[in-house]
Amino acid sequence: EEEALIQSEKLSVVGQMAAGIAHEIRNPLTSLIGFSKFLKTRIDSYHDYFDIMLVELDRINSIVQEFMALAKPQANHFRHHDLIKIIQSVLTLLETQAIINNVQLKAEYRVETAMLLCEENQMKQVFVNVLKNAIESMPRGGTVSITLKSAGARNFAVSITDEGIGIPEEQLPLLGGPFFTTKESGTGLGLMVCYRIIQGHHGKIDISSSSGRGTTVTITLPKNG
Ligand code: ADP
Numbered sequence: 448e449e450e451a452l453i454q455s456e457k458l459s460v461v462g463q464m465a466a467g468i469a470h471e472i473r474n475p476l477t478s479l480i481g482f483s484k485f486l487k488t489r490i491d492s493y494h495d496y497f498d499i500m501l502v503e504l505d506r507i508n509s510i511v512q513e514f515m516a517l518a519k520p521q522a523n524h525f526r527h528h529d530l531i532k533i534i535q536s537v538l539t540l541l542e543t544q545a546i547i548n549n550v551q552l553k554a555e556y557r558v559e560t561a562m563l564l565c566e567e568n569q570m571k572q573v574f575v576n577v578l579k580n581a582i583e584s585m586p587r588g589g590t591v592s593i594t595l596k597s598a599g600a601r602n603f604a605v606s607i608t609d610e611g612i613g614i615p616e617e618q619l620p621l622l623g624g625p626f627f628t629t630k631e632s633g634t635g636l637g638l639m640v641c642y643r644i645i646q647g648h649h650g651k652i653d654i655s656s657s658s659g660r661g662t663t664v665t666i667t668l669p670k671n672g
Pocket residue numbers: 576580581584609611612613614622623627628629630632633634635636637638639662
Protein backbone atom coordinates (compact mmCIF):
# COMPACT_ATOMS: atom_id res chain seq x y z
CA GLU A 448 0.00 0.00 0.00
CA GLU A 449 2.66 2.47 1.13
CA GLU A 450 4.84 1.63 -1.87
CA ALA A 451 1.88 2.21 -4.14
CA LEU A 452 1.26 5.57 -2.52
CA ILE A 453 4.86 6.68 -2.98
CA GLN A 454 4.71 5.53 -6.60
CA SER A 455 1.60 7.59 -7.23
CA GLU A 456 3.15 10.66 -5.59
CA LYS A 457 6.13 10.31 -7.90
CA LEU A 458 3.86 9.93 -10.90
CA SER A 459 2.08 13.06 -9.77
CA VAL A 460 5.21 15.26 -9.55
CA VAL A 461 6.77 13.88 -12.71
CA GLY A 462 3.44 14.01 -14.54
CA GLN A 463 2.90 17.64 -13.56
CA MET A 464 6.38 18.56 -14.79
CA ALA A 465 5.99 16.64 -18.03
CA ALA A 466 2.67 18.32 -18.70
CA GLY A 467 4.16 21.76 -18.00
CA ILE A 468 7.14 21.21 -20.30
CA ALA A 469 4.90 19.77 -23.02
CA HIS A 470 2.76 22.89 -22.81
CA GLU A 471 5.84 25.09 -23.38
CA ILE A 472 6.96 23.00 -26.35
CA ARG A 473 3.61 23.25 -28.07
CA ASN A 474 3.81 26.87 -29.26
CA PRO A 475 7.23 26.71 -30.94
CA LEU A 476 6.22 23.34 -32.39
CA THR A 477 3.07 24.77 -33.92
CA SER A 478 5.09 27.48 -35.67
CA LEU A 479 7.66 24.93 -36.94
CA ILE A 480 4.86 22.83 -38.43
CA GLY A 481 3.18 25.87 -39.96
CA PHE A 482 6.36 27.24 -41.58
CA SER A 483 7.44 23.81 -42.84
CA LYS A 484 4.09 23.41 -44.57
CA PHE A 485 4.36 26.92 -45.99
CA LEU A 486 7.92 26.43 -47.28
CA LYS A 487 6.94 23.15 -48.93
CA THR A 488 4.44 25.05 -51.07
CA ARG A 489 7.01 27.75 -51.96
CA ILE A 490 10.06 25.60 -52.73
CA ASP A 491 9.94 23.34 -55.76
CA SER A 492 12.62 20.88 -54.73
CA TYR A 493 13.41 18.85 -51.62
CA HIS A 494 9.75 17.85 -51.14
CA ASP A 495 10.86 14.44 -49.84
CA TYR A 496 12.80 16.19 -47.09
CA PHE A 497 9.87 18.39 -46.18
CA ASP A 498 7.64 15.33 -45.98
CA ILE A 499 10.05 13.63 -43.60
CA MET A 500 10.23 16.78 -41.49
CA LEU A 501 6.44 16.99 -41.32
CA VAL A 502 6.04 13.33 -40.36
CA GLU A 503 8.63 13.71 -37.62
CA LEU A 504 7.12 16.98 -36.39
CA ASP A 505 3.76 15.24 -36.27
CA ARG A 506 5.31 12.53 -34.14
CA ILE A 507 6.70 15.10 -31.70
CA ASN A 508 3.25 16.66 -31.67
CA SER A 509 1.58 13.37 -30.60
CA ILE A 510 4.10 12.87 -27.82
CA VAL A 511 3.63 16.45 -26.62
CA GLN A 512 -0.14 16.02 -26.63
CA GLU A 513 0.02 12.81 -24.63
CA PHE A 514 2.33 14.44 -22.09
CA MET A 515 0.00 17.41 -21.77
CA ALA A 516 -2.78 15.00 -20.88
CA LEU A 517 -0.68 13.92 -17.88
CA ALA A 518 -1.55 17.11 -16.04
CA LYS A 519 -3.33 16.31 -12.83
CA PRO A 520 -7.11 16.54 -13.06
CA GLN A 521 -7.96 19.88 -11.43
CA ALA A 522 -10.58 19.42 -8.76
CA ASN A 523 -12.02 22.86 -9.61
CA HIS A 524 -12.64 21.75 -13.18
CA PHE A 525 -14.79 18.81 -12.12
CA ARG A 526 -18.41 18.98 -13.24
CA HIS A 527 -21.28 16.55 -13.41
CA HIS A 528 -21.40 14.79 -16.76
CA ASP A 529 -23.31 11.83 -18.10
CA LEU A 530 -20.79 9.10 -18.88
CA ILE A 531 -23.13 7.86 -21.62
CA LYS A 532 -22.83 11.21 -23.43
CA ILE A 533 -19.08 11.22 -23.01
CA ILE A 534 -18.80 7.73 -24.53
CA GLN A 535 -21.18 8.62 -27.36
CA SER A 536 -19.17 11.69 -28.32
CA VAL A 537 -15.95 9.67 -28.35
CA LEU A 538 -17.60 7.04 -30.56
CA THR A 539 -18.61 9.77 -32.99
CA LEU A 540 -15.06 11.09 -32.96
CA LEU A 541 -13.62 7.65 -33.82
CA GLU A 542 -16.27 6.64 -36.36
CA THR A 543 -14.12 7.37 -39.43
CA GLN A 544 -11.07 5.63 -38.03
CA ALA A 545 -13.20 2.58 -37.24
CA ILE A 546 -14.68 2.41 -40.74
CA ILE A 547 -11.26 2.74 -42.37
CA ASN A 548 -10.05 -0.19 -40.25
CA ASN A 549 -13.12 -2.31 -40.91
CA VAL A 550 -14.05 -2.17 -37.24
CA GLN A 551 -17.56 -2.07 -35.85
CA LEU A 552 -18.07 -0.18 -32.58
CA LYS A 553 -20.99 -1.52 -30.55
CA ALA A 554 -22.13 0.18 -27.36
CA GLU A 555 -24.55 -1.12 -24.78
CA TYR A 556 -25.74 1.03 -21.89
CA ARG A 557 -27.32 -0.92 -19.04
CA VAL A 558 -28.26 2.22 -17.11
CA GLU A 559 -30.51 5.15 -17.99
CA THR A 560 -27.94 7.77 -17.09
CA ALA A 561 -24.51 7.62 -15.53
CA MET A 562 -23.82 10.91 -13.81
CA LEU A 563 -20.21 11.34 -12.89
CA LEU A 564 -18.24 14.15 -11.29
CA CYS A 565 -15.31 14.47 -13.68
CA GLU A 566 -13.15 16.56 -15.92
CA GLU A 567 -14.87 16.00 -19.23
CA ASN A 568 -11.94 16.36 -21.62
CA GLN A 569 -9.75 14.08 -19.60
CA MET A 570 -12.46 11.45 -19.39
CA LYS A 571 -12.88 11.64 -23.17
CA GLN A 572 -9.13 11.26 -23.57
CA VAL A 573 -9.24 7.99 -21.62
CA PHE A 574 -11.87 6.47 -23.89
CA VAL A 575 -10.13 7.75 -27.03
CA ASN A 576 -6.86 6.11 -25.96
CA VAL A 577 -8.44 2.77 -24.98
CA LEU A 578 -10.67 2.58 -28.06
CA LYS A 579 -7.77 3.47 -30.37
CA ASN A 580 -5.77 0.61 -28.90
CA ALA A 581 -8.73 -1.72 -29.42
CA ILE A 582 -9.06 -0.66 -33.08
CA GLU A 583 -5.30 -0.93 -33.63
CA SER A 584 -5.28 -4.44 -32.19
CA MET A 585 -7.42 -5.76 -35.06
CA PRO A 586 -5.44 -5.34 -38.29
CA ARG A 587 -8.06 -7.29 -40.20
CA GLY A 588 -11.04 -5.64 -38.54
CA GLY A 589 -13.64 -6.96 -36.11
CA THR A 590 -15.94 -5.75 -33.38
CA VAL A 591 -15.25 -3.61 -30.33
CA SER A 592 -17.94 -3.91 -27.66
CA ILE A 593 -18.38 -1.19 -25.09
CA THR A 594 -20.59 -1.95 -22.10
CA LEU A 595 -21.55 0.49 -19.38
CA LYS A 596 -23.23 -0.82 -16.25
CA SER A 597 -23.64 -0.30 -12.54
CA ALA A 598 -21.10 -2.18 -10.47
CA GLY A 599 -22.56 -2.47 -7.01
CA ALA A 600 -24.18 0.54 -5.39
CA ARG A 601 -21.12 2.75 -5.62
CA ASN A 602 -19.51 2.31 -8.99
CA PHE A 603 -19.96 2.41 -12.71
CA ALA A 604 -18.00 -0.03 -14.82
CA VAL A 605 -17.19 0.45 -18.49
CA SER A 606 -15.67 -2.49 -20.29
CA ILE A 607 -14.12 -2.27 -23.74
CA THR A 608 -13.61 -5.64 -25.41
CA ASP A 609 -11.84 -6.24 -28.71
CA GLU A 610 -11.20 -9.32 -30.83
CA GLY A 611 -7.61 -8.35 -31.52
CA ILE A 612 -4.16 -9.83 -31.19
CA GLY A 613 -4.23 -9.75 -27.39
CA ILE A 614 -1.37 -9.10 -24.99
CA PRO A 615 1.12 -11.80 -23.97
CA GLU A 616 0.89 -12.50 -20.23
CA GLU A 617 4.48 -11.46 -19.57
CA GLN A 618 3.73 -8.01 -21.00
CA LEU A 619 0.73 -7.30 -18.75
CA PRO A 620 2.86 -5.85 -15.90
CA LEU A 621 4.53 -3.45 -18.37
CA LEU A 622 1.27 -1.81 -19.49
CA GLY A 623 0.97 1.81 -18.47
CA GLY A 624 4.69 2.20 -17.96
CA PRO A 625 6.14 5.13 -19.91
CA PHE A 626 7.17 4.33 -23.50
CA PHE A 627 6.10 0.69 -23.43
CA THR A 628 4.91 0.05 -26.97
CA THR A 629 4.88 -2.87 -29.37
CA LYS A 630 3.84 -0.68 -32.29
CA GLU A 631 6.16 0.62 -34.97
CA SER A 632 5.02 4.20 -34.53
CA GLY A 633 3.49 3.99 -31.06
CA THR A 634 4.37 6.41 -28.29
CA GLY A 635 3.73 4.04 -25.41
CA LEU A 636 2.10 6.87 -23.49
CA GLY A 637 -1.62 6.29 -24.09
CA LEU A 638 -2.22 3.86 -21.26
CA MET A 639 -0.02 5.75 -18.83
CA VAL A 640 -2.22 8.79 -19.44
CA CYS A 641 -5.33 6.64 -18.85
CA TYR A 642 -4.03 5.29 -15.55
CA ARG A 643 -3.12 8.77 -14.43
CA ILE A 644 -6.50 10.29 -15.30
CA ILE A 645 -8.52 7.45 -13.82
CA GLN A 646 -6.41 7.60 -10.67
CA GLY A 647 -7.18 11.33 -10.48
CA HIS A 648 -10.87 10.39 -10.55
CA HIS A 649 -10.48 7.76 -7.81
CA GLY A 650 -11.23 4.91 -10.18
CA LYS A 651 -9.24 1.95 -11.43
CA ILE A 652 -8.34 0.15 -14.63
CA ASP A 653 -8.15 -3.61 -15.05
CA ILE A 654 -6.83 -5.27 -18.18
CA SER A 655 -7.36 -8.91 -19.02
CA SER A 656 -6.20 -10.42 -22.25
CA SER A 657 -5.55 -13.65 -23.98
CA SER A 658 -2.98 -13.84 -26.74
CA GLY A 659 -4.60 -14.18 -30.13
CA ARG A 660 -8.14 -13.84 -28.79
CA GLY A 661 -8.60 -10.30 -27.61
CA THR A 662 -8.46 -7.90 -24.71
CA THR A 663 -10.88 -6.42 -22.21
CA VAL A 664 -10.13 -3.14 -20.49
CA THR A 665 -12.44 -2.42 -17.55
CA ILE A 666 -12.64 1.07 -16.11
CA THR A 667 -14.34 1.41 -12.75
CA LEU A 668 -15.40 4.85 -11.55
CA PRO A 669 -17.14 5.92 -8.38
CA LYS A 670 -20.66 7.31 -8.84
CA ASN A 671 -20.55 10.99 -7.92
CA GLY A 672 -16.79 10.89 -8.38
P1 ADP B 1 0.76 2.78 -27.96
O1 ADP B 1 -0.65 2.55 -28.38
O2 ADP B 1 1.32 4.07 -28.46
O3 ADP B 1 1.66 1.61 -28.25
P2 ADP B 1 -0.33 2.54 -25.30
O4 ADP B 1 0.16 3.01 -23.98
O5 ADP B 1 -1.66 2.99 -25.74
O6 ADP B 1 0.79 2.96 -26.36
O7 ADP B 1 -0.30 0.96 -25.32
C1 ADP B 1 0.89 0.28 -24.94
C2 ADP B 1 0.94 -1.13 -25.49
O8 ADP B 1 -0.06 -1.93 -24.84
C3 ADP B 1 0.63 -1.26 -26.97
O9 ADP B 1 1.76 -1.00 -27.78
C4 ADP B 1 0.19 -2.72 -27.06
O10 ADP B 1 1.29 -3.58 -27.08
C5 ADP B 1 -0.52 -2.93 -25.73
N1 ADP B 1 -1.98 -2.81 -25.85
C6 ADP B 1 -2.77 -1.85 -25.31
N2 ADP B 1 -4.06 -2.07 -25.59
C7 ADP B 1 -4.12 -3.19 -26.32
C8 ADP B 1 -5.18 -3.96 -26.94
N3 ADP B 1 -6.46 -3.58 -26.84
N4 ADP B 1 -4.83 -5.08 -27.62
C9 ADP B 1 -3.54 -5.47 -27.71
N5 ADP B 1 -2.50 -4.80 -27.17
C10 ADP B 1 -2.78 -3.68 -26.49
